[in-house]
Amino acid sequence: MFLDFFYELRSRGVPVTPLEWLSFMEALVMGLAFSDLVRMYHLARALCVKSETLYDAFDQAWLSVFKGIETPLDIREEIWSWLENPVLPAGLGEKDLERFRQAVDLEELRKQFEQRLKEQDERHDGGNKWIGTGGTSPFGHSGVHPGGLRVGGHGTGGMAAQIAARRAFRNYRSDRVLDTRQIGTALRKLRRFAREGARMEVDLDETIIQTARNAGDICVIEKPERVASVKLLLLMDAGGSMEPYARLVERLFSAASKASHFKDFKAYYFHNCVYEQVFEDMSRWKGVDVEQMLKTLDGSYRLVMVGDASMAPSELLSRYGAIDYYHRNEQPGIYRLEQLNDHFERTVWLNPMRLHLWRHPTVIRIAELFPMFELTLDGLEKAMEYLAGKKTLPPDVPEGPVRYWRTDRYY
């Protein structure tokens, strides 16, 4: 069961590494939590979870594994049997396991533990002195605080489950909507500075150091100026179905335009799909020809498309399919999207709709073209990682029948 918890955490998206898991074991072996399940809950969380956005997932995992457990004594045997034969989760090198085996002298540990337990039986004094012995091995030896051990039924296990059940950290989940600052933080993932080709400047620190090392003879060191090197192009859908997300997109725009770490930042709007023109200002229909735009912006711009990608299939696939009645597009929308995707080296599509609503014919079609991410903190970060050239993959469009959603009603 103990290992179940590890896998439960992993399956809920908490990236616990085997080494972190070992630290948790180490803490248990040191006796930091044998007596008290609430304490064990705290330990597990402090050692296995490294972001408040994962606290909620942790709580859920805890609930599903430890719900019926009353005291840690109930799982003590299990911890021991695990320690005796530490099967470790996949991913842990044999080396780490070996180190763990060597570090823990089980015989000794067990003896000490039983001893403490006996002492505990004899005096229920409820003190709070922590005794630890050993400490030379990396995993520590023993050290159970005698006051806390409870032999018998009245443990605090239910309380730990209660704490988990409160799910007080639901609000910190990263798949929630974003504020400008969070967006700004996510956009910083795109930050790249280059020291190439730019003007040279005197590297004062290095000059002084080298001069001093040079016994006082002046030795001037130059280096190229540090300049931001990432250029960003943001194309945003301002169509009717985007209305519910207007504030979200607005925040994305304001965060991106305030970010000072882009060499250049350009933003345009489109209406449901991109046709001949994109717009600087949607209300005044002040347009720029896409062809012209592609001539001025070279392929090194990172392209971020923002839109729900949900439209009538004809808007995407047909000539003259544009939603605006008077607009007669000679090329179907998909042609423009392909053109954009081909022109820019790295592109992503941010969709404010949740993943389970992506079974829409045009969403599926566009997601085949652009790496599509959810416009949530998590999705945005992944998208930025992707843009920055990391091996992050967009989520798969879920299986199921194709549906035409009224997008504004299903968020």
Added chain:
Amino acid sequence: MAKNFFIFKGTRDYIASPALCDAVNVAAALERPLLVKGEPGTGKTLLAYSIAKGLSMPLLTWHVKSTTKATDGLYVYDAVARLYDSRFGDKDVRDIRQYIELGPLGKALTADERTVLLIDEVDKADLEFPNDLLRELDEMSFYIPETGETFKAKNRPIVVITSNNEKELPDAFLRRCVFHFIEFPGKDLMERIVRVHHPDIEKKLAGQCLERFYWLRGIDSMRKRPSTSELIDWIAALLAGGVSEKVLRKELPFLGTLVKHEDDLEKVNRAMRSNHW
């Protein structure tokens, strides 16, 4: 050699939740750095002061800035002073050691007793900063190439690292830390915190202050919600101004101590109107 575990339970002027105490204790026992995050004003920085006080250990602080480099924390080699001395001074410049100034981390690693080291706002520095510290924090030792000396900590310090989430911290760094997120205190805990800072406050007034404070925090889409430390300041202002609980029912004096953005003030005013104050 027997080693006693420390047990941190908060101090008289710093109230720590059980989860936070456990995180501190496990970090101290496993000798891992403790990474603390949380809303601004929830006492991340003060935690280190409280640990130092509670466990009677000396505190070393390292306030990280955007220009801070990892080696600054270990030591600074003052080449300029040495150059100056070689030309105009009368010191023996062959001894480089006198031009090595230890930084906070360096001091913590060379101290004779166990210390508490606060690395404040680690996310302010460059993205690579935490990675550059990995080895020193892991092995608790460092090497000074200028003098060829290696120092190894006799007593591994309790390292408290705070972050405001401005930058994502590298995974390798996170794996080595014990992590705790300081939750925003609920009303009960907040009342205790208020009592610690303003022991003489009337119960009714305190209640009304908290009432108003949580109402403010509940307003939708505030850019910056007021924090604990701002509440403490606000109450101090109210007490100094002799504002009574009755007044507080009708208006919000000294709002500037709680709300710092113009947009937010607007929102508060709107919310007050719609609640028919």
